[in-house]
Amino acid sequence: MELLRNAVRPYAWGSRTALAELLGEPSPAPHPEAELWMGAHPGDPSRVLDDAGAEQSLLARIEADPERELGGRTAARWGNRLPFLLKVLAAEEPLSIQAHPSAEQAAEGWRREEAAGIPRDAPNRNYPDPTPKPELLCALTEFHALAGFRDPVRTLALLEAVRTPGLAAYTDLLAGQPDSAGLRALFTMWITLPQQALEGLLPDLIDACVRHVKERGEFTRECRTVLELGESYPGDAGVLAALLMNRVVLQPGEAIFLSAGNLHAYLRGTGVEVLANSDNVLRGGLTPKHVDVPELLRVVDFGCGDMPVTTGELVGRVRVYRTPAPEFELSRVSWSAGERDAVELPGGRPRILLCAGGSVTVRGGDRELVLGPGRSAWVPAADPGLTALPTGADGGELFQATVGGAAGRHDER
Incomplete structure (x- = not known):
């Protein structure tokens, strides 16, 4: 048992106060601090500290003696790799809408991209490794997220509450097939809309959401989500996608599990996240990073209903x-x-x-x-x-x- 020294990842969506205050560092920090990584991820492995203060990479420690560090069964099952990564995640602004592949999808996608000769660190690489990436997020503070698709009947009620001339045809499409197949069709249409069409559709939606919030309507929380995302990512298809997703608010100690294919986006808050030690992410919006819509549609699970929340x-x-x-x-x-x-x-x-x-x-x-x-x-x-x-x-x-x-x-x- 030895202390760890861990890396802080400075992504733009991070908080300047949450991790600094947790670690007892000066607050606010000079730059946003998004994630504290604990584990043996090759991109930023933790450092193991001995009693004399000397440091060694946890990745190197495991590679030197996987039997002792991981145990025989774990070493054999996971190829001498620590299969998980632990994080403290501190979101001040929304993360991208994204989903992660299953084990089979990750292995197939990795083989395909290897055969195509796409460098593993290329910005357009979807599968830098052949492994899945399930996640569990446990809140330390009140934590807001979008996770999974809402029941289509409830989504229809939301779309009617903010109905605009531009949204009418899409609302009618879902009304004609209020199930997972209808969600797939509507999400696919929205995520592939030309930019000009988005810019014609979103301003009226924003205005309708403003009116709904002022009137304290039934879907005030969902409309606030649209307004927040519309301000941070104007003209982004992810703003429309948020209309279809569950808005989840976790209290400290509550957690959500994100299985393969679950479409999600963390919005704000601080939590402890444990995930498989993988970098495979398919993004659908709310990001300047690579978005591969056809590949995202291959992995997204369009099952719908309330997102389960657990206290363990x-x-x-x-x-x-x-x-x-x-x-x-x-x-x-x-x-x-x-x-x-x-x-x-x-x-x-x-x-x-x-x-x-x-x-x-x-x-x-x-x-x-x-x-x-x-x-x-x-x-x-x-x-x-x-x-x-x-x-x-x-x-x-x-x-x-x-x-x-x-x-x-x-x-x-």
């Missing part, structure tokens, strides 16, 4: 956020002020621990680490089980990311 399953004192993803499992322990009870965290799997609030002492064997806010630790599969407890009287919050599997499984080796 309580196993003793540990809250486990279970998903179908074999690459990762996220769990969380929180202590209120005055609580001092110790929590056992079984060993046997590779883990990253992250303190998201307060201060937490972690003990294992003859090792002891104190993790303050934003600090993290690497725990190899060969290490014994751990005991965690708050350092002081103010409580604490500890996240644990590991490979997927039943909670409490002891031996991955």
Whole structure:
């Protein structure tokens, strides 16, 4: 068990305060800070710190002894790779509308682009690796997102509430087929509209949404989303796409799982995200980056309905956020002020621990680490089980990311 030093990614949509304040750095930061990466991603691997202060890349540490670091089963299944990446994500502005491929789609797309000779770092590369990218986002603050397609009956009610002459034909199209196939047809039409048509359609929609908000109509939240996106990305097809998607508001501790094909966009807030260690993203709008509409349509899942929100399953004192993803499992322990009870965290799997609030002492064997806010630790599969407890009287919050599997499984080796 050793401390990690992690990279902060400075994307333009990031916050100048959230990560700085979590890490105890001067706030506001000079530039937007979007993501704190913890793991062995080749683009920015964490650095493992020993007791003498020397550093080694976690990627190099795993490559040198995958059996010890990952455990035999994990190393064999994932080709000596740590299959997950843990992040703290801080969004001040909306991210792109996007979806991720399934394992089969990723492998096929990667082979296709390799055969075509597209460089893996090319801006028009859709599949820089052959692996899927499921995600789980757990809110640290109130977190806003678009995720999945709303029930078409509810979407029709929204479209009628903001009906304009330009929208009428599209509303009637969905009314004639209010199901997943109708959503596919409408989304495809909107995402492929010529720029001139978009610029003729969106101003009237914006005006209709302004009126709806002023009148405090039933779809005020959805209309505010259109207004926010229209201001940040004028003339973008993603503004129309947002009309079809669920607006999700997570409270701290609530989470959403984004499986393959789920169309989504994070809007604002701070959360802990665990995802498969992949860079495969198909974008559909709200971005200056590469958008490949035909490829996006190949992977998007047009299933519809409310987006499930979970608070996890309580196993003793540990809250486990279970998903179908074999690459990762996220769990969380929180202590209120005055609580001092110790929590056992079984060993046997590779883990990253992250303190998201307060201060937490972690003990294992003859090792002891104190993790303050934003600090993290690497725990190899060969290490014994751990005991965690708050350092002081103010409580604490500890996240644990590991490979997927039943909670409490002891031996991955």
